[in-house]
Amino acid sequence: xxxxxxxxxxxxxxxxxxxxxxxxxxxxxxxxxxxxxxxxxxxxxxxxxxxxxxxxxxxxxxxxxxxxxxxxxxxxxxxxxxxxxxxxxxxxxxxxxxxxxxxxxxxxxxxxxxxxxxxxxxxxxxxxxxxxxxxxxxxxxxxxxxxxxxxxxxxxxxxxxxxxxxxxxxxxxxxxxxxxxxxxxxxxxxxxxxxxxxxxxxxxxxxxxxxxxxxxxxxxxxxxxxxxxxxxxxxxxxxxxxxxxxxxxxxxxxxxxxxxxxxxxxxxxxxxxxxxxxxxxxxxxxxxxxxxxxxxxxxxxxxxxxxxxxxxxxxxxxxxxxxxxxxxxxxxxxxxxxxxxxxxxxxxxxxxxxxxxxxxxxxxxxxxxxxxxxxxxxxxxxxxxxxxxxxxxxxxxxxxxxxxxxxxxxxxxxxxxxxxxxxxxxxxxxxxxxxxxxxxxxxxxxxxxxxxxxxxxxxxxxxxxxxxxx
Numbered sequence: 001x002x003x004x005x006x007x008x009x010x011x012x013x014x015x016x017x018x019x020x021x022x023x024x025x026x027x028x029x030x031x032x033x034x035x036x037x038x039x040x041x042x043x044x045x046x047x048x049x050x051x052x053x054x055x056x057x058x059x060x061x062x063x064x065x066x067x068x069x070x071x072x073x074x075x076x077x078x079x080x081x082x083x084x085x086x087x088x089x090x091x092x093x094x095x096x097x098x099x100x101x102x103x104x105x106x107x108x109x110x111x112x113x114x115x116x117x118x119x120x121x122x123x124x125x126x127x128x129x130x131x132x133x134x135x136x137x138x139x140x141x142x143x144x145x146x147x148x149x150x151x152x153x154x155x156x157x158x159x160x161x162x163x164x165x166x167x168x169x170x171x172x173x174x175x176x177x178x179x180x181x182x183x184x185x186x187x188x189x190x191x192x193x194x195x196x197x198x199x200x201x202x203x204x205x206x207x208x209x210x211x212x213x214x215x216x217x218x219x220x221x222x223x224x225x226x227x228x229x230x231x232x233x234x235x236x237x238x239x240x241x242x243x244x245x246x247x248x249x250x251x252x253x254x255x256x257x258x259x260x261x262x263x264x265x266x267x268x269x270x271x272x273x274x275x276x277x278x279x280x281x282x283x284x285x286x287x288x289x290x291x292x293x294x295x296x297x298x299x300x301x302x303x304x305x306x307x308x309x310x311x312x313x314x315x316x317x318x319x320x321x322x323x324x325x326x327x328x329x330x331x332x333x334x335x336x337x338x339x340x341x342x343x344x345x346x347x348x349x350x351x352x353x354x355x356x357x358x359x360x361x362x363x364x365x366x367x368x369x370x371x372x373x374x375x376x377x378x379x380x381x382x383x384x385x386x387x388x389x390x391x392x393x394x395x396x397x398x399x400x401x402x403x404x405x406x407x408x409x410x411x412x413x414x415x416x417x418x419x420x421x422x423x424x425x426x427x428x429x430x431x432x433x434x435x436x437x438x439x440x441x442x443x444x445x446x447x448x449x450x451x452x453x454x455x456x457x458x459x460x461x462x463x464x465x466x467x468x469x470x
Contacts, residue, residue, distance in 0.1 A: 005285040006049055006098075008062040009105060009277030010034065010041060012081055012132030013244070016274065017048035019057065020282035024116035026275060028052040038086045046095045059099040059289035060092065061281030063108030065135065067153060070146070073102040077168075101285045105277055106135030107144055107152060109242050109270070112280025114139060117271035121462025122237040123319050126230050127270075128154055128223075129243030133167075134175040138234055141320025155179070157229060159222040178223035180245045190215045198248035205255065213255070220252035227253070232263040237458065242270030294393025295360060296368040296468065301375045302400035303438045304431060305410040307451025311400050312372035318457050324356045325372040331419055340421030346377075348421070353378060357386035365391070375441055383441070396467055398460070399440035399448045406452060407435040 003022040008015070011034055018029040030051040032044050049060065066078030073089035075082075089100045103111075110127040113119045119127075123142045129135040136154020138145045145151045155175035156168050163172025176182060187196045190211055198219075204212035227239055241249045250269040258264070270276050298315065302308035309325065316323035329352040334340055340348070353373065360369055375383060387395065402410075408428050415425060423430075440446050445467040449455055 003058055003286050003290055004054070004056060005058045005282040005289070006052060006060045007108070007278035007280065007282030007285065008045055008049065008060060009108065009274075009281060010045065010062065010064045010081060010083075011105065011277075012065065015041060015044045015048060016278050017045070017052050018275070018278035018282065019052040019054055020279055022283075022286055024112070024279050024283065026279070028054070029278070034081060036081060038081075038083050038088075041081060041083065042086060042088065042091055042095075045092060049092075049096055053096075057098065059101065059285040060096060061101045061103070061108065061283070061285030062089070062092065063103055063105035063277045063281045064088065065105050065133065068102055068104045068107075070101075070103050073100065075102070099285075099289050101281075101288050103144075103281070103284060104135065104137060104152060105129070106154075106242075107137040108278075108280040108284060109135070109272075109276040110137040110139060110144070110240070110280065111284050112272055112276040112278075113240055113242065113270050114142075114280075115283050115465075116279060117276060118240050118268050119238065121458065121465045123461060124234070124236045125238060125240060126154070126234055126236045126265075127240040127242060128227070128246075128249075130178065130223075130241060130245040130249045131180050131243035133181065134179045135243065138230075138236070140234075141318075143320070154226070154230060157226045159225045174222050174226040178219055178226070178249070180243075183219050183245065186215050186218045198245060198252070202248065202251050216252045217256065220249060220256055223249060224253055224256045224258065227267060228258050228261075228263070231258075231265045232261075235263070236265050239265055239267045240270050241267060242272075242276055244274065246270050295363060295365065295391050296394045296396075297360070297387070297392045298368070298370045298464065299375060299395055299397045299441065300370060300372045300400065301397055301440055302451075303374050303376070303407060303435050305407045305414070306374075306400045306402055306435070307410075307449075308374075308398075308400035309372055311398060311449055311451065311455060312370050314455070314457055315398075315460065316370050318461060319368075319370075321368045321370050323370045323372060324359060326352045326356070326374075329355050334419040334421045342421065342423055345421035345423075349377065353382075354386065357390040357392075360390040360392060376438055380441065380443070383443075394468065395444050396464055397441055397444060397446040399446055400451050401438075401448060402435075402451050404432045404435035408432045 008017045014031045015034050016031040019027045030048045067076040075084045089102045093100045106129045119125045125139045127137050134155030137152040156173040158172045159174045160172035164176040166173040166176050201212040247269040300308045300312040330348050
């Protein structure tokens, strides 16, 4: 059985707890009404954890509303549920005997969607959760944006400077106009029955009801402005709307087209629904509490001039993972050492290959690296020994290929740019033969990339996310 953890999602309406597997499956769950009394929320949380507890649980992840300093596990401020007056993580740890990880509730939901939901394979994501209030979080290169400690309070973007007073102390925050609470107010102000649902208004809008259209515009219009500002500021791969009314918010926005401008990112509904928070919280606990992890390496493989360097650089730029290449290590020596011939160049290549894995060995546990090399120039056993020495426990391979004549033409076109010691024009026939017979390592999951065609790095990133074991 794999690793499990307990995820807790504390909201303004309900507190939810679930025991979750490392594959994102909910194994047990429970929920109870929330409260504005911090002590009552703590007691409810402890009781729910007891209902889903099982032996072997790694720890507990908790998503709480408001500003959170994850380093100190301190709640800095909150709204309806304000846990800032309690050492919440400490008290929960004492009550359960398990380590506790604390994050903002939307941050936890975003981690869940990024791992198992609408954000799979994406590295740069903005998420807004539409519920009692509006939560916010953002991923940049796969990591939560934090600023000094508590970045991501996106529900407090001001969209109406002279608007209603918000719990944060400012006026006109998008939370005051586009949250679930605000939706109820818009309904009442339009003279509609209390409890009128967004789904019923969406159906009425589609049937031509002008009152329904006006209510939805008043509710979703400010959200449109907030989303457009976030897209311009953060340039995400996508914007996810979640929480209890995320799906309805996406549907309402569909009738409010963004202005034609430079900035564009798709807006999609969360796929995990109300489970996103508990799944993300449990995943966060597993990531941080399961002890040192092995390292992971993306092996960008291919013969010289196969296009692998372009692929490796683009992937590193997209993911933020460090890139190590043979030429980056070797070329400074070629620039300094005079009279380098091809045999000595090959010796430098072997030394550079070992240096790459020595650098990875010094990296902390959990590191992911991208290595750009023609791995076929050394026996497979050498690579296996270096991976073991470096502590790399998982590899994926991107096999970059092109027709032999294309590879030869590429190499020939760059002969004038190559440093002394690199093979010259006499190498071209040998390179053509090598390109014709070269094959990938196939030591694990392998994706073949034809570098004569445009590469969809979103699809490549999704493949990587799906094929990591851990």
